[in-house]
Amino acid sequence: MRVLNLVTNERARFFRKQRATLTDLGVEETTLTVPGDHSYDNGSTNERSAVDYLRFLPQVVRRSFGEFDLVHANYGLTAPHALAQLRLPVVLSLWGTDLMGRYGPITKACARRADEVVVMSDRMAAALDRPCHVIPHGVDLDLFEPMPTDDARAELGWDADADHVLFPYPPARGVKDYPRAERVVDRVRDRLEGEVAFHTVTGEPHERMPVYMNAADVLLLTSRHEGSPNAVKEALACNLPVVSTDVGDVPERLDGVAHSRVARSDAQLVDGVVAALRAGERSDGRAAAEEVSAEETGARLLAVYEEVLS
Known part of the structure; x- marks a missing residue:
């Protein structure tokens, strides 16, 4: 299975762990990140502009003609780009602020058109008017464990x-x-x-x-x-x-x-x-x-991919 990942922050630790877990499960993936900078530095916040998201659109459409089985849009602001290509099915994962924050209306509109939607909690699922999968990001239990x-x-x-x-x-x-x-x-x-x-x-x-x-x-x-x-x-x-x-x-x-x-x-x-x-x-x-180990949640996300492709 080959997946084209779209993401706003490739450095996000939970996204890196998700990629590694799915790779271990046999998924081949390519990740495209929205251009520009989004960071928190010295008490200030840097946010991407609308131009950055416009620059991302042709990149996604062009790469969608590669040998991929599906597009996985990670975070609501990548959903319009995933839906702009018409060849591949779309899985949309919502992280929280994309649904509950100021861009919620855009996210909800895109969620209605995605083939499958993944959310982090039952509360998020209740905010959508469509069926979705509740699969929180997993935690690395080998890294996070008790010590004296x-x-x-x-x-x-x-x-x-x-x-x-x-x-x-x-x-x-x-x-x-x-x-x-x-x-x-x-x-x-x-x-x-x-x-x-x-x-x-x-x-x-x-x-x-x-x-x-x-x-x-x-x-x-x-x-x-x-x-x-x-x-x-x-x-x-x-x-x-x-x-x-x-x-x-x-x-x-x-x-x-x-x-x-x-x-x-x-x-x-x-x-x-x-x-x-x-x-x-x-x-x-x-x-x-x-119950929210990276292995457990990764297996559940793979099952969503398989459901889309079936």
Whole structure:
């Protein structure tokens, strides 16, 4: 099977893992990335222009005449390009902000024309007026696994006696709502006697993230909307407690996981972080992460490809 992948960010770690998993399953793929730059640097956001997306269109149409079996549009803004070629069936994967954000109407219109649609959560599926497959991005359980907390803190140079709250995103990413996370941690400090350190992670290789997950006491997610946040699944795989806003599939992922909770207000977020820090224990999230392993979700995505081609 040969797949032409369209993507806005080829460097996205979950997309790289998806490609590697499907390659292991026998899929040959070629990836085309939208021209231009989309990055978060030094507190600012660089976004692609409409011209960048127009430049992408002839590239996609031209490559669609190659020896491919289908086009997989990864992220809603690549869907118009996938649908512009008329030779190959189209699988459309939606990641969250493409459906829930300002480009939602474009995404929904394109989803009605795709042969199959993949979404990250039941909540996203409910927002579409067509059948779709719920397949969240998978987590690498070989990379993200528990390790001794003291060893992880020593490696990072973190204070062994402090409580550590992890916010694993660049502060510049508006949808993640860093100011709200800061506000929550400030209120947590007011309620606890010891030191509470607040850590953001920017520019670190993905391979280093398990060290941060194991060094921290709790992961705090304050996003305004999400599909299926990978940081939550990676934290579960490391048995790191998670306190999160009610977004995407987080309620399903955290259901029954110790020292973790979903919150709908600042007060509930503060209560959740305080409770996790006072407990002073790891979660039991590893078992919950196994159902969204990269191997499991890759096999399900391959089944969607096979369904389209049948």
